[in-house]
Amino acid sequence: MKLVATVALATSALIALPSIAAAESVLRVASTSDMTSDNPGVDRSGFSDTVHLNIVEGLVGYKDDLSIGPVLADEIQVSEDGLTYTFPLRQGVLFHNGETMTAEHVLASWERLMEEETGWRCRDRFDGSGRLEVTSVEAPDEATVVFTISEPSPLFLKDMARFDCGATAIQHPDAWADGWQGPIGTGPFRFVEWRPGERIVLEKFDDYVADEGPRDGMTGDKTPMVDRILITIVPDAASAKAAMRAGEVDLLDISTSDADEMREAGFDVLIQPTPAWGTFLISRHSERMANPALRQAMAKALDMDQLAELMGYEAHNASPIPPISSFYTDGQDRTYGYDVDAAKALLEEAGYDGTPIRLITSRRSATMFDQAVVAQAMWRQAGIETEIEVLEWGTQLDLYRSGEYDVMSFGFSARLDPALSWDMFSGEQQRKVWADPAALEKIGMLMTETDPDARAAISDELMGKFLEQVPAIGLYSQPTAIALSDRVEGFELWPGGRLRFWQTSVSE
Amino acid sequence: MWAHVARRTAMMVPTLLVVSIIVFALIRAIPGDPAEIMLNDLDSDAAVAAMRTELGLDRPIPVQYAIWIGNVLTGDLGTSIRTGQPVAEALFDRLGVTATITALAIGVAVLLAIPAGLIAAWKQDTFTDAAIIGVSILFLSLPSFWLGLMMIWLFAITLGWLPAIGFVSISEDFVGGLRYLIMPVATLALVEMAVVARMMRAQTLEVLRLDYVTHARAKGLPESLVLTRHVARNALGPAVTVIGLILGGLLGGASVTETVFSIPGIGRLLVDAIYARDYPVLQGCLLLIAFIYVCVNLLVDLAYAVLDPRVRL
Numbered sequence A: 001m002k003l004v005a006t007v008a009l010a011t012s013a014l015i016a017l018p019s020i021a022a023a024e025s026v027l028r029v030a031s032t033s034d035m036t037s038d039n040p041g042v043d044r045s046g047f048s049d050t051v052h053l054n055i056v057e058g059l060v061g062y063k064d065d066l067s068i069g070p071v072l073a074d075e076i077q078v079s080e081d082g083l084t085y086t087f088p089l090r091q092g093v094l095f096h097n098g099e100t101m102t103a104e105h106v107l108a109s110w111e112r113l114m115e116e117e118t119g120w121r122c123r124d125r126f127d128g129s130g131r132l133e134v135t136s137v138e139a140p141d142e143a144t145v146v147f148t149i150s151e152p153s154p155l156f157l158k159d160m161a162r163f164d165c166g167a168t169a170i171q172h173p174d175a176w177a178d179g180w181q182g183p184i185g186t187g188p189f190r191f192v193e194w195r196p197g198e199r200i201v202l203e204k205f206d207d208y209v210a211d212e213g214p215r216d217g218m219t220g221d222k223t224p225m226v227d228r229i230l231i232t233i234v235p236d237a238a239s240a241k242a243a244m245r246a247g248e249v250d251l252l253d254i255s256t257s258d259a260d261e262m263r264e265a266g267f268d269v270l271i272q273p274t275p276a277w278g279t280f281l282i283s284r285h286s287e288r289m290a291n292p293a294l295r296q297a298m299a300k301a302l303d304m305d306q307l308a309e310l311m312g313y314e315a316h317n318a319s320p321i322p323p324i325s326s327f328y329t330d331g332q333d334r335t336y337g338y339d340v341d342a343a344k345a346l347l348e349e350a351g352y353d354g355t356p357i358r359l360i361t362s363r364r365s366a367t368m369f370d371q372a373v374v375a376q377a378m379w380r381q382a383g384i385e386t387e388i389e390v391l392e393w394g395t396q397l398d399l400y401r402s403g404e405y406d407v408m409s410f411g412f413s414a415r416l417d418p419a420l421s422w423d424m425f426s427g428e429q430q431r432k433v434w435a436d437p438a439a440l441e442k443i444g445m446l447m448t449e450t451d452p453d454a455r456a457a458i459s460d461e462l463m464g465k466f467l468e469q470v471p472a473i474g475l476y477s478q479p480t481a482i483a484l485s486d487r488v489e490g491f492e493l494w495p496g497g498r499l500r501f502w503q504t505s506v507s508e
Numbered sequence B: 001m002w003a004h005v006a007r008r009t010a011m012m013v014p015t016l017l018v019v020s021i022i023v024f025a026l027i028r029a030i031p032g033d034p035a036e037i038m039l040n041d042l043d044s045d046a047a048v049a050a051m052r053t054e055l056g057l058d059r060p061i062p063v064q065y066a067i068w069i070g071n072v073l074t075g076d077l078g079t080s081i082r083t084g085q086p087v088a089e090a091l092f093d094r095l096g097v098t099a100t101i102t103a104l105a106i107g108v109a110v111l112l113a114i115p116a117g118l119i120a121a122w123k124q125d126t127f128t129d130a131a132i133i134g135v136s137i138l139f140l141s142l143p144s145f146w147l148g149l150m151m152i153w154l155f156a157i158t159l160g161w162l163p164a165i166g167f168v169s170i171s172e173d174f175v176g177g178l179r180y181l182i183m184p185v186a187t188l189a190l191v192e193m194a195v196v197a198r199m200m201r202a203q204t205l206e207v208l209r210l211d212y213v214t215h216a217r218a219k220g221l222p223e224s225l226v227l228t229r230h231v232a233r234n235a236l237g238p239a240v241t242v243i244g245l246i247l248g249g250l251l252g253g254a255s256v257t258e259t260v261f262s263i264p265g266i267g268r269l270l271v272d273a274i275y276a277r278d279y280p281v282l283q284g285c286l287l288l289i290a291f292i293y294v295c296v297n298l299l300v301d302l303a304y305a306v307l308d309p310r311v312r313l
Helices: A002-015 A046-052 A103-114 A156-161 A237-245 A256-264 A292-300 A304-310 A340-350 A366-381 A393-402 A418-423 A437-448 A452-469 B002-029 B034-039 B045-055 B061-073 B087-122 B127-141 B144-158 B174-208 B211-218 B223-251 B255-260 B266-276 B279-307
Strands: A026-031 A060-062 A068-070 A084-088 A134-141 A144-149 A189-195 A199-204 A228-233 A251-254 A268-282 A357-362 A386-391 A407-412 A472-484
Touching: A026 A237, A060 A156, A068 A156, A103 A134, A103 A144, A237 A251, A237 A256, A237 B144, A237 B255, A251 A256, A256 A268, A256 A472, A268 A292, A268 A366, A292 A340, A292 A472, A304 A366, A304 A472, A357 A366, A357 A393, A366 A386, A366 A407, A386 A393, A393 A407, A393 B034, A393 B266, A418 A437, A418 A452, A437 A452, B002 B061, B002 B279, B034 B045, B034 B266, B061 B279, B087 B127, B087 B174, B087 B223, B087 B266, B087 B279, B127 B174, B144 B174, B144 B255, B174 B223, B174 B255, B211 B223, B223 B279, B255 B266, B266 B279
Parallel strands: A026 A228, A026 A251, A357 A386, A357 A407
Antiparallel strands: A060 A068, A084 A144, A134 A144, A189 A199, A199 A228, A251 A472, A268 A407, A268 A472
């Protein structure tokens, strides 16, 4: 009896403990993904980028309209010939170790990133192995850095600001002294702890020097307003939602299909369109799919508006250019035209005999799988038989790279420039689905043309060819969705998609 | 007995060597390239090729194996492709977590299941027997992920007694850590308890029919003594085998339970490594699991000898 009483007492003591007994303000985030490393732009993943970009900053960053603005640079000066970029630095910016940032740190960071052994993901964007080469980087004084490039490029600043490049972060050399030591950036939060598979902890950088101007993408005022960010890794989405309902999570990245459920449970749900693009890729290595009439029939047989609605998205978008982009003109706002009869006529023209078409998908995301199932039903109505093969993601990627499939349900992550949006599925490489020489020439022009109007015109021409040749079937620009507890104030999503923990507070 | 232990220990080496070859070959036989998975849809072919070179994946597989096994023999299990963390460190961290949960779950399961199985057999064909068997079948039939989610719903969401997610090591904060362990341990214990209880019941029924039990009763021994001294000990043998298998299985990672409760254990490490084709971690995990099974089997054999003096090793 005494034992039972003791156990009961101990149990009640255990369950009576508060979840987090802390006086400091903590933003509790749950993530189904973990970081892959704390080394920005080197070992990264989509979620790693999110964490890194709250810790480090580059000279420039993306704004809400996906244009480029200064971050650690005070301004961006471009020479008339488009070859010289001068960045006067913001004054008084401190690293997380307390040292003041100077042009020397910018040079040291650049040199480290461009060394082959660093393994920076974006080195080939600047070393001349692609189109562009940074021919020199100089510091005429302590507060100015000058980059010279080999040819005028509309992509130079955009590549520097890329999330997967770690925003070409400026870090203190102590971060890589004697091997990688962990990030020492200038961002609003300091890196405190990462326990793989368990949690990530960031801490407010009290001496953060905020830029002027309102929060605008990765630029503007990035003042941290909570003491800590506690990111708990919860691999199971159902458990993460349960934790939110139990009041243990303030911010959770959810699927758009869960938005209604979370709203009904009393949470705020924010949905933001992003440049991520859902599509059906059609392999140019498949003999059967080489027939353009068959490809057009498949595109016309899909009721795109219904498909988008079923996936929980606002609208269909055939174009790889997202509607939030300034390059999304009327020329991009065109589609295939849902017409089952026309699809059947095209099938006859193609001589389609009803043999099932191999449709590859995976459960990497719910959308990737669901869109395949819905499309299969729509295609069947037009007389197109498909056979869905559900693969594990790694296996699907193998097929994507080799092009050994007929049709593949796929999603591309965000590209923030029209040249990159068209390039992501076009080219001579095995994995690319569009190798039309005329189209590739146009994409090449987009890579070098700097005039926005001329670029928009080229992009519109590409859209016409894309709809005609159907190398892929564009479905929609995919939004991101976030559920927030009522403790959270000031958090906003933005078209870039990456979560920003600055300018966000929690009420007690 | 010590000679037997030494012989069995020595036999581990060729066993693990064969396991290492099979593991190494099979992992590379499955489609999917770690470099492609890491770089996802974003990168150029040159970047993939560079990463394959960096990871040593461009070398012939026998060369890769020779390098890996050479390093393993010097105690270096390599570093994770995905996180850059030393594999030995990751395994050590995760095994500690899994071992804690497993030990508690097995402990709870055994403490409940052995008496339950014994009583069920002793009260065969009564309400008690039916109740114990019914509950056992129920827990055996419930998928562990569902049981886990229901526990979260009841104890975390509805009652607010226990945390739904997260993990705190009991070595850092004993009382706080226990709160995070209650639900995963209960989930595993309930399922495993059902297995052991059914095995114990079946074995006890067999022993109860033997002549020496009738003799013990005939000479006037109280029923409690008959059960504990004569029946339980002899019925334990097969149950110990099952417990050993469960122990090996759980130490190898209860990945579903670990995923539902966000426990950073060896099971999740293994599953994540499979999805990422993180070869060094995968190889390290599987080698460790093979090692655990070999050790547990040895311990079960030794336990037989302790429980049944007729067994000579």
